[in-house]
Amino acid sequence: SQTIHQWPATLVQPVGSPLSLECTVEGTSNPNLYWYRQAAGRGLQLLFYSVGIGQISSEVPQNLSASRPQDRQFILSSKKLLLSDSGFYLCAWSMGGLGNTIYFGEGSWLTVV
Amino acid sequence: GDSVTQMEGPVTLSEEAFLTINCTYTATGYPSLFWYVQYPGEGLQLLLKATKADDKGSNKGFEATYRKETTSFHLEKGSVQVSDSAVYFCALTSGNTGFQKLVFGTGTRLLVSP
Numbered sequence: 374s375q376t377i378h379q380w381p382a383t384l385v386q387p388v389g390s391p392l393s394l395e396c397t398v399e400g401t402s403n404p405n406l407y408w409y410r411q412a413a414g415r416g417l418q419l420l421f422y423s424v425g426i427g428q429i430s431s432e433v434p435q436n437l438s439a440s441r442p443q444d445r446q447f448i449l450s451s452k453k454l455l456l457s458d459s460g461f462y463l464c465a466w467s468m469g470g471l472g473n474t475i476y477f478g479e480g481s482w483l484t485v486v
Numbered sequence: 487g488d489s490v491t492q493m494e495g496p497v498t499l500s501e502e503a504f505l506t507i508n509c510t511y512t513a514t515g516y517p518s519l520f521w522y523v524q525y526p527g528e529g530l531q532l533l534l535k536a537t538k539a540d541d542k543g544s545n546k547g548f549e550a551t552y553r554k555e556t557t558s559f560h561l562e563k564g565s566v567q568v569s570d571s572a573v574y575f576c577a578l579t580s581g582n583t584g585f586q587k588l589v590f591g592t593g594t595r596l597l598v599s600p
Contacts, residue, residue: 422587
C-alpha cells in the first residue's frame with residue numbers, strides 16, 4: 374500500500390531563517406505531488422505541484438520554493454522566512470488522470486517568530 | 487475559475503443529532519467531488535468521494551450525493567457522535583487529463599457535545 378510521510382511535524386523558526394520541509398511517498402511510482410498551506414482560520418491553498426522529477430509549477434507568487442530531486446521526494450524551501458509564512462503545510466500525492474483521490478501527509482506546523 | 491462554497495461554522499450539535507453541511511460548487515467540465523475531514527492537530531483524511539452525477543459517496547455513516555442540477559454535494563449523517571468533532575472540507579478536482587488539483591472550500595468546523 375502507498376504511504377506518505379512529511380517532516381518535521383512541528384518547527385519554530387525565527388524571521389529570516391531558512392526552511393526545509395521534506396515529503397516522501399512510498400509504494401507508488403511517478404505520482405503527482407503537491408504542497409498545500411493552511412493558514413490559521415483559513416482554507417487550504419495550493420502552493421506547488423509537480424508531475425515529474427524536476428517539474429515544478431507554482432500556483433501563487435510567494436517567498437517559498439519547491440523541488441523534486443527524486444521521483445517520490447518533494448521538498449518545500451525558503452531562504453528567508455517571513456512572519457506570514459506561518460501555517461500548517463500539507464504534502465499530498467495522487468496518481469494522474471481524472472477523479473483520482475489526492476492523499477495527504479500528516480502535516481507540518483510552522484511558526485515563524 | 488472553479489470554486490467551492492461551504493456553509494460557515496462552527497456547527498454545534500448534540501450527540502445523536504442529524505448533521506447537514508452544505509456544499510455548492512462552480513466548475514467547468516465534470517469535476518469529481520470530495521469530502522475530507524481534519525481531526526484536531528492532524529492532516530486531511532478522505533471521507534468520501536463521488537466522480538459523476540447522481541453518485542452517492544458514503545463512509546462511516548456519512549453520505550453525500552453529487553447533484554449536477556443544483557451543483558451541490560451536501561454532507562449528511564443521521565446520528566453524530568462526539569468523535570465526529572472535526573473540520574470538514576468540501577473539494578473538487580479541477581484540471582485537464584494531464585493534471586488535476588483539488589480546490590477546497592474554507593472548511594466547516596463541527597462540534598458535537600455529549
